[in-house]
Amino acid sequence: MIGKMKSMAAAAAMMMTGLAAAQDAAEPGWVTGTVKTAAGAPIPGAFIFIDGVLDQNMQFTTKEDGAFRIRLMPGAYLAQASLSYKWENQVYKFDLKPDSTDTFDDSTGAVRNFTWVLTGEKPQPGMGSYGGYVYVNLGYDNFFVEDPDNITFTLEPVGPLIDGSQGQTIVRKGGAPRTPDFGKILEVPVGRYKISGVYQPPGMKPQTLKFRDSWARTKGAFVEQQEILLVAEGNFCQLCASVEIESPVQPEPQ
Secondary structure (H helix, E strand, O other): OHHHHHHHHHHHHHHHHHHHHHHHOOOOOEEEEEEEEOOOOEOOOOEEEEEEOOOOOEEEEOOOOOEEEEEOOOOEEEEEEEEEEEEOOEEEEEEOEEOOOOOEEOOOOEEOOEEEOOOOEOOOOOOOEOOEEEEEEOOOOOOOOOOHHHEEEEEEEOOOOOOOOOOOOEEEOOEOOOOOOEOEEEEEOOOEEEEEEEEOOOOEOOEEOEEEEOOOOOOOOOEOOEEEEOEEEEOOEEEEEEEEEEOOOOOOEO
């Protein structure tokens, strides 16, 4: 009996594997695929754009199961996908990560699946990152921080991230001086956080920094833990937040 049950289970597994392979097989004349969250949940209403080499472009939105199926005219194509998502009374727009960026044509068809990710570099030919960032205004009043690489920031999630997943505490330094990323905490998943930080040059006493939200309608006092939200669109940026730091005092030796 046990051997028979094992055989039945193996046969069922083979059938499921065969079904998955069939669903993943390209069909001549069609491009198919699914859009899911990083956790594997289907995403309805995602925007699919099939970019034709000869301007034979097609558009589609995914169904309730996150799937799409688009008939192809003769020609070569590239598949792209994006998502508009309302959260915290704002509409956020995300590029979705493709499982392949290869072009395809109608003679073979293609399967192109997409995933909603909140961090990571976009594959070519895309540019930039899927993550957001926090812009940090250093040296608010009496002492300009000339060595920001000696600041360590901590971002603690407040509630779930925009995709419903549980975020993780981020401990990171800002972008390197004399680079386009200077003054930014990069690769931050969109969500709400409490930001804190410590300034400690080598051999000096650590100083706990104080922050406030640069975009708050009413700016309050600087605090050691400032709650911030990465917004859909800020001042000249997207998927971003901005804070001011009360300048630390002159460092003292340990």
